[in-house]
Amino acid sequence: ALVTRRKRPLPPGPKGLPLLGNIYDVPKSREWLAYQHWSREYDSDVIYLNLAGTPVVILNSADAAYELFERRSALYSDRPKMTMLNDLVGCDWHFVFMGYGNRWRERRRVFHQYFHPSAAMQHRPRALRGARFLLNCLLDAPDDFMGHLRHMAGSLIIGVAYGLEVQPKDDPYVATAERALHAMAMAGNAGSFLVDSIPMLKYVPSWFPGAEFKRKAMEWKKSTTAMVEVPYKAVKRAIADGMAPPSMILSLLGTLDGNDESTHLEKLYSGVAAAAYTGGSDTTVSALGSFFLAMLLYPDTQRKAQAELDRVIGNDRLPDFPDERSLPYITAIVQEVLRWRPVTPLAVPHRLTSEDEYHGYRLPAGAIVVGNGWAMLHDEKRFPDPEEFIPERFLTPDGQLNSEMKDAELPAFGFGRRICPGRYLASASLWISIASILSTLEIYKPLDDRGNPIQPSGEYTTGLVTYPLPFKCGFKPRSRTAEELIRTAEFHLD
Numbered sequence: 001a002l003v004t005r006r007k008r009p010l011p012p013g014p015k016g017l018p019l020l021g022n023i024y025d026v027p028k029s030r031e032w033l034a035y036q037h038w039s040r041e042y043d044s045d046v047i048y049l050n051l052a053g054t055p056v057v058i059l060n061s062a063d064a065a066y067e068l069f070e071r072r073s074a075l076y077s078d079r080p081k082m083t084m085l086n087d088l089v090g091c092d093w094h095f096v097f098m099g100y101g102n103r104w105r106e107r108r109r110v111f112h113q114y115f116h117p118s119a120a121m122q123h124r125p126r127a128l129r130g131a132r133f134l135l136n137c138l139l140d141a142p143d144d145f146m147g148h149l150r151h152m153a154g155s156l157i158i159g160v161a162y163g164l165e166v167q168p169k170d171d172p173y174v175a176t177a178e179r180a181l182h183a184m185a186m187a188g189n190a191g192s193f194l195v196d197s198i199p200m201l202k203y204v205p206s207w208f209p210g211a212e213f214k215r216k217a218m219e220w221k222k223s224t225t226a227m228v229e230v231p232y233k234a235v236k237r238a239i240a241d242g243m244a245p246p247s248m249i250l251s252l253l254g255t256l257d258g259n260d261e262s263t264h265l266e267k268l269y270s271g272v273a274a275a276a277y278t279g280g281s282d283t284t285v286s287a288l289g290s291f292f293l294a295m296l297l298y299p300d301t302q303r304k305a306q307a308e309l310d311r312v313i314g315n316d317r318l319p320d321f322p323d324e325r326s327l328p329y330i331t332a333i334v335q336e337v338l339r340w341r342p343v344t345p346l347a348v349p350h351r352l353t354s355e356d357e358y359h360g361y362r363l364p365a366g367a368i369v370v371g372n373g374w375a376m377l378h379d380e381k382r383f384p385d386p387e388e389f390i391p392e393r394f395l396t397p398d399g400q401l402n403s404e405m406k407d408a409e410l411p412a413f414g415f416g417r418r419i420c421p422g423r424y425l426a427s428a429s430l431w432i433s434i435a436s437i438l439s440t441l442e443i444y445k446p447l448d449d450r451g452n453p454i455q456p457s458g459e460y461t462t463g464l465v466t467y468p469l470p471f472k473c474g475f476k477p478r479s480r481t482a483e484e485l486i487r488t489a490e491f492h493l494d
């Protein structure tokens with residue numbers, strides 16, 4: 001007999017319009033809040049949206065993310081196609097936005113060799129040096145604190161990837177990379193370019209009315225190409241001169257033997273190094289920006305952290321990585337920063353490669369699958385008073401790191417096979433920066449003309465990576481000795 005099985009239902013979600021679906025339901029900013037709201041309204045951790053024909057599935061709980069992104073990772077590790085970014089802006093080297101498959105796997109493997117936990121240990125001296133240089137910058141020109149963060153994050157990655165020294169100010173490598181990042185942010189702004197929905201449009205000549213996007217794309221392509229090629233060529237020159245310090249590129253090129261594959265591999269390596277910059281700079285800047293904001297808004301937390309530092313380090317030296325085990329409150333601050341104001345509230349979208357089923361719902365092949373990291377990190381069952389900055393939530397009552405909360409902030413780094421492969425370097429750099437700053441500097445609200453402390457708005461930008469909107473923040477040495485420690489810190493690498 002012929003059995004006609006009814007199709008399983010799609011997950012719940014707002015009803016939407018014919019054809020356009022939920023295009024007008026999704027707010028233009030801070031979508032993660034709407035997703036969390038719908039998840040409550042429909043009493044389902046999985047929500048379904050139709051964006052003009054593209055199916056989108058939002059996962060709002062750590063359980064759903066674990067079940068689908070981790071346990072069924074073979075199905076959930078692809079990326080949506082980004083025509084504007086990949087084909088027109090020439091970012092097809094960028095494995096963050098690459099489809100799942102051998103090309104991606106090859107790049108991820110190369111990257112991992114230089115950033116897995118013990119490889120990341122070798123980058124600690126650079127991260128330490130960066131943090132100490134940052135202290136000097138914060139003393140010299142406190143108003144430009146976001147600029148200093150950007151410079152520190154950029155020079156750390158440029159150092160690790162290329163071994164290049166970065167100028168303290170107006171560095172050409174940092175400038176080239178920042179121009180490219182700007183171009184990519186514009187091009188990757190999903191939804192703003194019709195060509196992502198209609199890939200055939202990329203064949204329209206650029207003089208054609210309405211083909212503005214192609215003209216923009218050509219400009220942007222110049223910046224992204226420069227980002228891949230300029231520092232790479234500089235290392236090759238240094239190698240030829242016998243002057244190249246250790247770096248990822250130096251050791252990768254050492255494995256080439258000039259055979260037919262070399263050109264292919266050189267392209268691969270230069271692309272992987274550029275991907276490290278794009279993945280690692282904005283994100284670190286955002287996290288440390290949120291840290292400064294938290295210290296302004298929660299002065300008691302700052303005092304508590306400084307009491308721990310004074311007890312463990314004293315005032316005759318600067319913190320270093322071996323102190324990490326004795327400074328659980330600092331580690332808890334790093335975790336809480338990543339939880340309180342997730343850098344990438346929706347991580348980076350994944351794509352489901354073939355139809356699947358979850359809790360009786362049908363998840364269609366080709367659906368964009370978004371992990372709502374923000375909702376997971378603000379789940380009040382796991383994190384009571386989620387809007388408050390409370391590092392103690394990661395500690396036991398006697399002040400040790402709570403093993404039950406180990407890695408609880410992990411959704412901040414994304415999911416499954418696509419989880420951020422730079423997270424060990426990121427955590428190390430955040431930790432040493434935060435420990436060094438708190439041990440030597442007082443972070444405070446500057447006064448306005450009438451002598452009143454200036455309140456930060458606490459507002460954020462929206463987008464793939466979010467930052468606190470510009471705010472005023474003051475930095476001063478905690479003591480004369482602290483100032484001397486900063487001024488006499490060593491910057492050379494062993």
Ligand code: HEM
Pocket residue numbers: 095096097098108111115157275276277279280281283284287343344347348349350412413414415416417418419420421422423425426
């Ligand atoms: C606080 C700092 C950072 C945060 C919050 C962060 C967050 C993320 C997130 C959410 C993803 C997407 C994961 C997913 O698709 O599920 C990602 C991917 C990635 N990140 Fe990071 N990241 C940080 C720092 C770094 C650093 C320092 C590097 C480089 C050294 C880096 C390199 C990458 C790369 C290459 C990818 C693409 C992985 C892939 O698609 O396979 N990130 N990151």
